[in-house]
Amino acid sequence: MHELAVTENILEIVKTHAERANAKKVTDIFLVIGQLSSIVDDSVQFYWDLMTEETIAEGAKLHFRRLPILIQCKDCKNSYTPQGASLACPLCMSEKITIVQGEEFYLEAIDIDK
Amino acid sequence: MSNRIEIVENIMGANDRLALDNRTRLNASRTFGINFMASPGAGKTSLIEQTVPALKDKFAIGAVDGDIATTIDADRAAAAGAAAVQINTGGECHLDAVMLRQALNQLDLNSLDLLIVENVGNLICPASFALGTHKNILIASIPEGDDKPYKYPNIYRGLDVLVINKIDLLPYIPFQMEYFTKGVEMLNPGLKTFPLSCQSGEGIPEWTTWLEEQVNAFKENTPSP
Numbered sequence: 001m002h003e004l005a006v007t008e009n010i011l012e013i014v015k016t017h018a019e020r021a022n023a024k025k026v027t028d029i030f031l032v033i034g035q036l037s038s039i040v041d042d043s044v045q046f047y048w049d050l051m052t053e054e055t056i057a058e059g060a061k062l063h064f065r066r067l068p069i070l071i072q073c074k075d076c077k078n079s080y081t082p083q084g085a086s087l088a089c090p091l092c093m094s095e096k097i098t099i100v101q102g103e104e105f106y107l108e109a110i111d112i113d114k
Numbered sequence: 115m116s117n118r119i120e121i122v123e124n125i126m127g128a129n130d131r132l133a134l135d136n137r138t139r140l141n142a143s144r145t146f147g148i149n150f151m152a153s154p155g156a157g158k159t160s161l162i163e164q165t166v167p168a169l170k171d172k173f174a175i176g177a178v179d180g181d182i183a184t185t186i187d188a189d190r191a192a193a194a195g196a197a198a199v200q201i202n203t204g205g206e207c208h209l210d211a212v213m214l215r216q217a218l219n220q221l222d223l224n225s226l227d228l229l230i231v232e233n234v235g236n237l238i239c240p241a242s243f244a245l246g247t248h249k250n251i252l253i254a255s256i257p258e259g260d261d262k263p264y265k266y267p268n269i270y271r272g273l274d275v276l277v278i279n280k281i282d283l284l285p286y287i288p289f290q291m292e293y294f295t296k297g298v299e300m301l302n303p304g305l306k307t308f309p310l311s312c313q314s315g316e317g318i319p320e321w322t323t324w325l326e327e328q329v330n331a332f333k334e335n336t337p338s339p
Contacts, residue, residue, distance in 0.1 A: 002206075002207055002238075002242060005129075005206070005208075005210065009125050009126065009128055009129070010125055013121065013123050013127075018119075031125070036267060036271075037242075037268070038241075038268060085261075085265075086264070087301070095299060096300075096303070097300055099271070103271070105124065105125050106122060107122070107125055108121060108122055109118055109119060109121055109122075110118075110119050111116055111118050112116070113115065113116055114115050114117060
């Protein structure tokens with residue numbers, strides 16, 4: 001449900017960088033979102049379409065790059081992407097783990113027309 | 115001509131910067147801020163009602179209550195003895211750093227030792243919005259079920275303290291404490307945890323003693339400006 005606030009943030013970042021680069025138009029936005037971040041792509045897209053009307057980013061396409069969860073077992077050092085609800089190591093069943101990837105939430109790049 | 119601009123900027127960066135401002139203000143007024151997060155009905159306001167009377171002779175306490183529309187929670191916090199401010203989020207599912215800043219403007223921070231921020235009841239959105247408080251505290255409760263750390267990992271990741279409320283209901287509900295704590299331990303190893311009941315009072319002294327120590331330690335380590 002917080003996609004509205006998130007989409008506002010994305011637009012602010014896009015505007016700042018587009019103005020700095022003297023862009024005429026922003027055509028593409030590249031987002032990187034870890035699988036542990038609870039963001040619904042369609043919902044962001046919905047707000048985006050409404051919010052960007054008559055802005056420099058009107059009609060820009062959102063690209064979502066989803067990064068899978070990556071965990072390293074502290075005991076056997078196995079690296080894995082968990083299947084199902086449990087994050088435990090599938091090899092040694094250890095529950096001592098480090099979440100290496102999956103919590104990312106950033107804007108990677110934009111494409112602009114000059 | 116089409117150009118690619120590499121950015122790599124955290125989408126929550128603006129909120130994080132404002133949260134840092136809030137932290138600076140709390141430090142300047144030597145006010146220890148805690149953020150209560152929980153699902154609706156877990157006992158955020160009930161824990162405020164238990165905490166404020168236990169500590170109000172030692173500290174001046176403020177409460178900020180985030181809610182969709184009503185003032186019920188702020189009224190309860192005020193009745194317990196806190197200087198209370200209500201933030202109606204107008205439908206937003208979480209508090210953010212801007213909303214907390216507005217609430218801080220309404221409080222005489224210099225006169226407060228402890229500020230309890232009661233977030234909107236929700237296990238998803240509040241996890242993404244830093245407020246600038248010193249401790250993030252989740253109030254889980256027995257009737258919610260023992261699978262919550264597995265279903266809502268994000269909120270457990272960012273916690274400093276976990277309260278498990280309504281332990282008086284353990285005999286009546288199939289809640290496997292071992293399964294629950296196993297899930298928590300994977301996400302947040304060694305997390306400080308207080309099992310308690312706002313209804314029976316069990317575990318409340320351990321919680322308030324810890325909080326009192328935290329406020330005192332913060333005061334000692336935070337010089338007057």
